[in-house]
Amino acid sequence: MSAHQALLGGVTAAKGFTAAGVHSGIKRSRKPDLALVLADRPSAAAAVFTINRVQAAPVLISKQRVRQGIARAVLLNSGCANCLTGPKGMQDARAISRATAQALHLPESQLLLASTGIIGRRLPVPRLVRAVPHLVASLSQAHHRHAAQAILTTDLRSKEAAVELTVGGRRVRIGGMAKGSGMIAPSMATMLCVVTTDAQVAPALLARLLRQATERTFNRISVDGDMSTNDCVFVLANGASGASVTGAAAKAFGAALEAVCDRLARMIVEDGEGVARTMALEVRGARTARDAQLAARQVAFSPLVKTMLAGADPNPGRLAAAVGASPAVFDPDKLEIRISGQTVVAQGTALKIGKAVTRTLLARPHVEVVIDLHAGAGRGWMFTGDLTVEYIKINAGYAT
Amino acid sequence: MSAHQALLGGVTAAKGFTAAGVHSGIKRSRKPDLALVLADRPSAAAAVFTINRVQAAPVLISKQRVRQGIARAVLLNSGCANCLTGPKGMQDARAISRATAQALHLPESQLLLASTGIIGRRLPVPRLVRAVPHLVASLSQAHHRHAAQAILTTDLRSKEAAVELTVGGRRVRIGGMAKGSGMIAPSMATMLCVVTTDAQVAPALLARLLRQATERTFNRISVDGDMSTNDCVFVLANGASGASVTGAAAKAFGAALEAVCDRLARMIVEDGEGVARTMALEVRGARTARDAQLAARQVAFSPLVKTMLAGADPNPGRLAAAVGASPAVFDPDKLEIRISGQTVVAQGTALKIGKAVTRTLLARPHVEVVIDLHAGAGRGWMFTGDLTVEYIKINAGYAT
Numbered sequence: 001m002s003a004h005q006a007l008l009g010g011v012t013a014a015k016g017f018t019a020a021g022v023h024s025g026i027k028r029s030r031k032p033d034l035a036l037v038l039a040d041r042p043s044a045a046a047a048v049f050t051i052n053r054v055q056a057a058p059v060l061i062s063k064q065r066v067r068q069g070i071a072r073a074v075l076l077n078s079g080c081a082n083c084l085t086g087p088k089g090m091q092d093a094r095a096i097s098r099a100t101a102q103a104l105h106l107p108e109s110q111l112l113l114a115s116t117g118i119i120g121r122r123l124p125v126p127r128l129v130r131a132v133p134h135l136v137a138s139l140s141q142a143h144h145r146h147a148a149q150a151i152l153t154t155d156l157r158s159k160e161a162a163v164e165l166t167v168g169g170r171r172v173r174i175g176g177m178a179k180g181s182g183m184i185a186p187s188m189a190t191m192l193c194v195v196t197t198d199a200q201v202a203p204a205l206l207a208r209l210l211r212q213a214t215e216r217t218f219n220r221i222s223v224d225g226d227m228s229t230n231d232c233v234f235v236l237a238n239g240a241s242g243a244s245v246t247g248a249a250a251k252a253f254g255a256a257l258e259a260v261c262d263r264l265a266r267m268i269v270e271d272g273e274g275v276a277r278t279m280a281l282e283v284r285g286a287r288t289a290r291d292a293q294l295a296a297r298q299v300a301f302s303p304l305v306k307t308m309l310a311g312a313d314p315n316p317g318r319l320a321a322a323v324g325a326s327p328a329v330f331d332p333d334k335l336e337i338r339i340s341g342q343t344v345v346a347q348g349t350a351l352k353i354g355k356a357v358t359r360t361l362l363a364r365p366h367v368e369v370v371i372d373l374h375a376g377a378g379r380g381w382m383f384t385g386d387l388t389v390e391y392i393k394i395n396a397g398y399a400t
Numbered sequence: 401m402s403a404h405q406a407l408l409g410g411v412t413a414a415k416g417f418t419a420a421g422v423h424s425g426i427k428r429s430r431k432p433d434l435a436l437v438l439a440d441r442p443s444a445a446a447a448v449f450t451i452n453r454v455q456a457a458p459v460l461i462s463k464q465r466v467r468q469g470i471a472r473a474v475l476l477n478s479g480c481a482n483c484l485t486g487p488k489g490m491q492d493a494r495a496i497s498r499a500t501a502q503a504l505h506l507p508e509s510q511l512l513l514a515s516t517g518i519i520g521r522r523l524p525v526p527r528l529v530r531a532v533p534h535l536v537a538s539l540s541q542a543h544h545r546h547a548a549q550a551i552l553t554t555d556l557r558s559k560e561a562a563v564e565l566t567v568g569g570r571r572v573r574i575g576g577m578a579k580g581s582g583m584i585a586p587s588m589a590t591m592l593c594v595v596t597t598d599a600q601v602a603p604a605l606l607a608r609l610l611r612q613a614t615e616r617t618f619n620r621i622s623v624d625g626d627m628s629t630n631d632c633v634f635v636l637a638n639g640a641s642g643a644s645v646t647g648a649a650a651k652a653f654g655a656a657l658e659a660v661c662d663r664l665a666r667m668i669v670e671d672g673e674g675v676a677r678t679m680a681l682e683v684r685g686a687r688t689a690r691d692a693q694l695a696a697r698q699v700a701f702s703p704l705v706k707t708m709l710a711g712a713d714p715n716p717g718r719l720a721a722a723v724g725a726s727p728a729v730f731d732p733d734k735l736e737i738r739i740s741g742q743t744v745v746a747q748g749t750a751l752k753i754g755k756a757v758t759r760t761l762l763a764r765p766h767v768e769v770v771i772d773l774h775a776g777a778g779r780g781w782m783f784t785g786d787l788t789v790e791y792i793k794i795n796a797g798y799a800t
Contacts, residue, residue: 054724054732054748084720086733086749119717120750229721303703304795311796317519320484321629324454332454333486348454349486350520388796389789395704396711396788 003165004174004256006263010144010160013175014198016040016240020138021150024131026079026117026124032150034128035076036100036135037194042110043238044200045071046207048214050231056083057093058113059230065109066234069203072110074194074234075100076151077128078179079117083229092123099129103136114192114232116153116179148177151192154394155179157271161263165256170243172199174256178264180223191268193218193233195260199253200239202246209254210235217261220293222300222384223272233261269383274390277309278366281382283323285336285372291328292380295371298326299382306387309367314358316344323371330373338370403565404574404656406663410544410560413575414598416440416640420538421550424531426479426517426524432550434528435476436500436535437594442510443638444600445471446607448614450631456483457493458513459630465509466634469603472510474594474634475500476551477528478579479517483629492523499529503536514592514632516579517553548577551592554794555579557671561663565656570643572599574656578664580623591668593618593633595660599653600639602646609654610635617661620693622700622784623672633661669783674790677709678766681782683723685736685772691728692780695771698726699782706787709767714758716744723771730773738770 012019017039024034047066049059065071075096082089093113101108115123138146148158162175180191201209214233235257237245245253269278281300286292299305302322308315319337323330337345340361344351361367412419417439424434447466449459465471475496482489493513501508515523538546548558562575580591601609614633635657637645645653669678681700686692699705702722708715719737723730737745740761744751761767 052721052724053726053728053730054720054735081717084717084745084748084750086747088749118715119721120715120745229717229724303791307792307795310792313795313797315518315520317481317484317629320454321452321519324452324629326453328453330453335454345484345520347486348484349488350484387792389792391703392707392710392787392789392792395707395713397713 003252004163004259007162007164007173009162010148010175011037011177011194011196012141012144013162014173014196016198016238017196018139018141019144019147020135020140021143021146022131022135022138025127026077032146033077033079034131034135035147035150036073036139037147037196038073038104038139039196039236039238040240041238042070042072043236044203044206045069045112046203046210046235048210048233050228052229054083054229056081056115056230057085057089058082058115059232061093061097062112062114062232065112068109070110071112071236072106073104074112074114076114076192078151078153080115080121080123081117081119081230082115082123084120085122088122092125095125096123096128099132103132112234114230116151116192116230119229144177151179153179154273155271159264159267159271161260163256163259165252167199167243167245167249167253170241172241172243173197174260176260176264178268180268191228191231193264195235195257197237198239198241199237200244201237205245205250206235206237209250209257212254213258213261216258217265220382221265221269222382223269223275266383269385272385273394274388275385276388277386279309279369279384281369281384283371283373283380285374285376286378286380287329287376288378289380292378295323295326295328295373296380296382298322299371300384303387306384309362309386310388312359312363314355314362316350316358319369319371320345328373330375334374336372336374340364340368403652404563404659407562407564407573409562410548410575411437411577411594411596412541412544413562414573414596416598416638417596418539418541419544419547420535420540421543421546422531422535422538425527426477432546433477433479434531434535435547435550436473436539437547437596438473438504438539439596439636439638440640441638442470442472443636444603444606445469445512446603446610446635448610448633450628452629454483454629456481456515456630457485457489458482458515459632461493461497462512462514462632465512468509470510471512471636472506473504474512474514476514476592478551478553480515480521480523481517481519481630482515482523484520485522488522492525495525496523496528499532503532512634514630516551516592516630519629544577551577551579553579554673555671559664559667559671561660563656563659565652567599567643567645567649567653570641572641572643573597574660576660576664578668580668591628591631593664595635595657597637598639598641599637600644601637605645605650606635606637609650609657612654613658613661616658617665620782621665621669622782623669623675666783669785672785673794674788675785676788677786679709679769679784681769681784683771683773683780685774685776686778686780687729687776689778689780692778695723695726695728695773696780696782698722699771700784703787706784709762709786710788712759712763714755714762716750716758719769719771720745728773730775734774736772736774740764740768
């Protein structure tokens with residue numbers, strides 16, 4: 001039994017956090033495109049960022065600010081990535097940062113920034129600055145959903161999760177929101193995500209727990225294998241619960257933080273561009289955990305595996321070809337593959353199974369694939385979706 | 401000026417080679433599915449194979465046989481990969497090899513094998529054995545096209561190329577055929593390909609020149625980034641021209657061999673599953689040639705770049721995001737990108753260019769992208785195609 005339990009709510013589920021989401025005019029549609037999350041006091045802050053060499057202006061700014069380990073607020077916009085915008089893009093981000101910090105009466109260094117949307121376009125700074133007073137006036141614990149909606153791009157659904165646990169006899173909450181639908185790949189910070197908690201956590205510990213949670217959740221999902229220039233995961237801990245996370249409590253708190261990230265990560269795949277079916281992919285019996293993870297990634301990235309899933313097309317050989325293309329060391333004559341409990345490959349040989357059976361297994365909304373390399377005790381996993389005609393349609397006309 | 405010139409013809413363009421292609425009954429359609437290429441005498445032989453850990457039975461057998469450096473014939477089938485078929489798949493391959501070698505009066509060790517098609521299905525051995533006499537009886541210099549057709553799977557067009565050059569005052573020819581449409585990625589032997597030449601070349605030199613040519617051609621194309629279990633590139637040199645390739649002639653001969661492989665490689669992309677437009681991608685100014693090639697691969701693999709091409713959607717930020725995701729070291733503030741001669745990113749900043757202009761550039765049947773990292777003198781390239789709705793449709797129902 002886990003030491004935490006799921007709650008309704010999102011980025012304001014923890015005590016002392018408010019949020020807002022408004023339409024500022026970046027998006028030509030009337031959809032919300034500017035979000036703000038505010039802590040009631042200076043909070044411990046940590047973040048994980050994209051490892052792309054090309055990074056958006058807000059990423060460069062937030063990276064520097066989060067180093068001090070303290071923040072009060074996160075400002076996020078959708079509709080424009082403010083990336084590939086050169087020195088002017090940095091000026092734009094700073095202008096909006098200044099206006100927001102002034103309206104909130106904060107030192108600018110305590111405001112973190114994130115942007116998502118089309119790369120290579122400038123932000124409409126005057127419109128954003130004009131929207132700030134309304135944004136700040138809208139801040140409320142009840143408006144977590146508005147904030148979650150204002151960071152969406154091609155997402156169809158907003159993504160929120162929250163849990164509660166007990167630390168030293170006190171109730172602690174962790175809540176978060178995320179966006180992400182395309183350009184999703186592991187081995188980076190992934191998409192935009194803000195997590196808040198009313199626990200008191202030292203910044204260094206918070207950073208370590210966030211890195212661990214990200215490594216096991218956001219870094220193990222894949223929609224299309226592309227890597228964004230704008231990914232950020234932020235966590236703010238304001239200590240409003242009065243519970244301090246130290247020593248033995250760190251493990252339970254870390255597990256609860258991972259649970260929030262895991263739920264948001266799965267929501268990203270389920271709402272992935274064009275995704276109709278999801279696949280949980282586990283590689284067992286690898287020589288090492290690293291080998292297992294490399295193999296799981298290779299399979300999760302394979303367009304042939306993902307189109308097989310899209311068509312519920314009985315072709316388990318594609319799973320074998322993908323795992324064989326990975327750097328994982330194994331004896332192909334021992335390879336074993338199961339699809340939702342049904343063994344389809346044993347001792348490196350495809351079993352004769354009726355197409356109708358395999359098709360039924362693959363046609364479920366969620367498919368579980370287990371690949372056993374029989375080479376050791378290493379285990380890894382990925383969570384991914386199918387590759388459909390819809391994905392192509394969305395991405396062949398995104399900028400238009 | 402190159403020292404060789406293009407010819408019509410294919411795998412029998414060189415003196416002393418015959419070929420045949422027939423329908424044996426592997427494919428349910430009446431299309432040809434069994435091909436044979438025969439040299440008139442024991443020939444120097446070399447090959448490059450897939451580096452997938454899961455390898456088809458014919459790959460395992462051919463790998464062993466080609467080690468002796470001498471072969472007379474190559475037998476290839478489409479419609480069934482004979483992979484993931486265990487010890488029985490090895491028995492199947494050996495039975496067909498035995499029947500063919502007997503019909504040709506060859507030692508079995510001089511017959512190379514290759515298969516392509518669905519993974520995990522057994523070959524219909526009795527049908528193949530029954531087809532061998534007809535296949536052997538059909539061998540002719542005129543039947544190169546039949547052979548090229550009999551190795552196709554989802555390919556729409558057969559792929560043949562040939563060149564002529566002069567070595568030591570004698571006319572030498574090199575010709576080949578290839579198949580490949582999906583499951584095409586670099587850094588491996590790629591697809592099925594047979595090249596023949598009437599030059600006399602020592603097996604070790606032939607192997608080195610084939611590896612070089614493969615590295616610069618088949619290993620620099622990508623359709624979907626998946627890696628096959630069955631890829632083989634074979635070359636046979638029978639010496640029938642009387643010209644011996646040694647010393648200084650090796651360079652010109654290697655260039656001519658590369659030209660044949662290059663033409664076949666481009667044909668594979670042009671006929672790639674669902675490909676409507678092709679993209680030649682060059683990365684310049686990298687710190688090293690290795691960095692340049694890693695960057696070119698990352699861009700060529702990106703589903704977002706490939707769907708941008710499919711939709712002629714003006715979104716050059718995706719090129720920057722993909723190159724930034726590669727391991728290549730560069731200063732993002734110096735990044736420069738040109739699409740078919742038009743600069744779209746300079747000094748790390750997207751230029752304001754009308755959408756109509758970018759759309760027109762991207763809508764051409766063939767698009768040239770140059771990415772300059774301004775970090776050194778390293779150069780790399782890839783040849784790829786767009787990712788279309790048609791690709792998904794083909795691969796969501798391949799086994800059905």
